[in-house]
Amino acid sequence: LAKTTQPISMDSYEGQEVNITCSHNNIATNDYITWYQQFPSQGPRFIIQGYKTKVTNEVASLFIPADRKSSTLSLPRVSLSDTAVYYCLVVRGNSGNTPLVFGKGTRLSVIA
Amino acid sequence: DAGITQSPRHKVTETGTPVTLRCHQTENHRYMYWYRQDPGHGLRLIHYSYGVKDTDKGEVSDGYSVSRSKTEDFLLTLESATSSQTSVYFCATRLAENTGELFFGEGSRLTVL
Numbered sequence: 001l002a003k004t005t006q007p008i009s010m011d012s013y014e015g016q017e018v019n020i021t022c023s024h025n026n027i028a029t030n031d032y033i034t035w036y037q038q039f040p041s042q043g044p045r046f047i048i049q050g051y052k053t054k055v056t057n058e059v060a061s062l063f064i065p066a067d068r069k070s071s072t073l074s075l076p077r078v079s080l081s082d083t084a085v086y087y088c089l090v091v092r093g094n095s096g097n098t099p100l101v102f103g104k105g106t107r108l109s110v111i112a
Numbered sequence: 113d114a115g116i117t118q119s120p121r122h123k124v125t126e127t128g129t130p131v132t133l134r135c136h137q138t139e140n141h142r143y144m145y146w147y148r149q150d151p152g153h154g155l156r157l158i159h160y161s162y163g164v165k166d167t168d169k170g171e172v173s174d175g176y177s178v179s180r181s182k183t184e185d186f187l188l189t190l191e192s193a194t195s196s197q198t199s200v201y202f203c204a205t206r207l208a209e210n211t212g213e214l215f216f217g218e219g220s221r222l223t224v225l
Contacts, residue, residue, distance in 0.1 A: 034212035043202050043216030044155070087155070091212030096143045097162035099170050100206075100214065104154040 004088050004103040011109045018075045020106050022088035025069050030093040033064060033071045038085045038105070048073070049091075075108075083110045115139050118203050118217040126225050131190040133220050135203030137183075143206040144186040145214070146170075146178065148199040155202065161186055193224045 005023040012018045024033065032051045036044040048055060050062040050071070061074040075082055087105040092098045115138030125131055135144060146158040147170075157170030159178040167178050175197060179187045190197055203217040 032212055034214075036214070041219070043204070043219055044214070045216070046213045049212045089212065089214075093212075094209050096206070096209035097166070097168065099157050099160060099168070100145060100204075101157055101171060102147075102155040 003101075004090060006086075006088060006103055006106045008104065009107040009109070011111060012078055013111050014079055015077050018078050018082075018108060018110075020073045020075075020086050020088075020108065021070055022073070022103075023070050024088070024090050027068050027090055028092065030095065031068075031090050032093050033062065033068075034089045034091055035060070035062065035071075035073045036087045036089065036102075038087065044087060047086075051093075078108075078110045080110050080112060082108065084108060116203060116205060116215055116217040118201075118220045120220060121218065122221050124223045124225065125193055127194055128192050131193050131222065131224075133188040133201055133203075133222070135186045135188070135205075135217060137186075137205050137215075139205070139207070139215075140183055141205035141207045141215070142183070143209075144180065145204040145206070146176075146186065146188045147202045147204065148172065148197075149202060149219075150199050158188065158201075190222075193222075195224050198222060198224045 034049040035047045038044040048062045055062045063072040085105040117136045119134045145160040147155045161167045161180040201220045204214040
């Protein structure tokens, strides 16, 4: 399964756009990319998933280049409440009996 | 959420005692997972299940066993708890193999003295 690598931490000011990149060099054809957000003392919460190009929902956008060896989670105009740990997770498509292994995540700190 | 309930939410126990954590879901999700989370280590997969009575090991399975006798319940057992198993344990579910969306419970904080 594809191993993921993310920056350990990032800082941003309120109102800025934040881009968090995840590297997954050995991603397989059937794999797709998911992102999660985790606040202290809570379980992670699903944000977005994608296979290629760009996906957008009400919370974030996900950009995936053609080679799919990386992905970028984009959070528009962050606020203090976006301070959290963000994880990318590569999931094997059409296969449920595979382990889902998280990386260490990126700790985003939003500053007023 | 996927109607995930973890119990107990908090437990303090002594070294050498058995402990069972329960994950209960009400949405008929096929796949279930147990993770532990410790400072500096992120989420680490302990065991997972891809159906009733179908389970497999994750990254850190030593000292843990699981059982899934019905779709809605996934039990994590520490046969003889050790201080190194002090952690926050999260259960997660996944509806089907054509989605990567996981739903997480609120976690169970276990302290082994």
